[in-house]
Amino acid sequence: MTNLVLLVLMFCGGIAIAVQPSINARLAQKVGALESSCISFAVGTLVLIAVVLSAGKGNLRAAAGTNWWEWTGGAFGAFFVTMTIFVVPRVGTAAAMSVVIAAQLTTGVLLDHYGAFGLRHVPFDLKRLLGCLFLFAGATLIARR
Template sequence: MNQVLLLFLMFCGGVAVAFQPSINGRLAQKTGVLESSCISFTVGAAALLILVFLVGKGDMRGVSHAAWWELSGGLLGAFFVTMTIVAVPRIGTTAAMASVIAAQLATGALLDHFGMFGFREIPLDGKRAFGIALLMAGTALVFRR
């Protein structure tokens, strides 16, 4: 898969992530916060299960060789979805997404810098740090009361 296609797909993923909290928040008005989060993950898991059976090329049995922390992604995702369901109705989608993006970029830069989880090291240089600082400043600007 070429880099332009990957960039486009990640852009589409960003659009989806921006819609998700508002959609889940509306569902939470009818079902409750934790219930909405559970329903969201159940629908997502069902869709992924169908895809695994239709086009999956991996081996689900490999999970038996995974370390405990390699299975924590689902917990982190559940925490993220639940927090957005709580935050978006209170602070708005823009402020919530700005906060999420700033945190993701800062954390991602640290993960890259230290080559965490066995991935290649990408040093945190001044240019990257300045970009993160600008994003933090932008987050503060959209977080007005």
């Protein structure tokens, strides 16, 4: 896949991340916050099982040879989804997402700088610092009432 296609897919992923908390919060009004989070992950699991069965090219058996911390992504995802279910109805989708985006990108800059988890090293520089500061400034403007 070209970088353009990958970036378009990530753009679509960003839309999904912005819409998901509102949908989950609406479901939570009817079934409860933790229950909504559980349903969200159950549906996501079913979708991924179908995708793996139809298009998967990996090796699920190799999971037995992984490090314990490589399994924590699901726990972080559950935490994120559950927090959005609690926060979005109280502060609004834009405020919640602006803080999430600022935190995600700032954390990404730090992870890149240290080459965390064995991934590519991208040094921290003044442009990245300014980008992070502008992100937090934007999040503050959006989150204020």
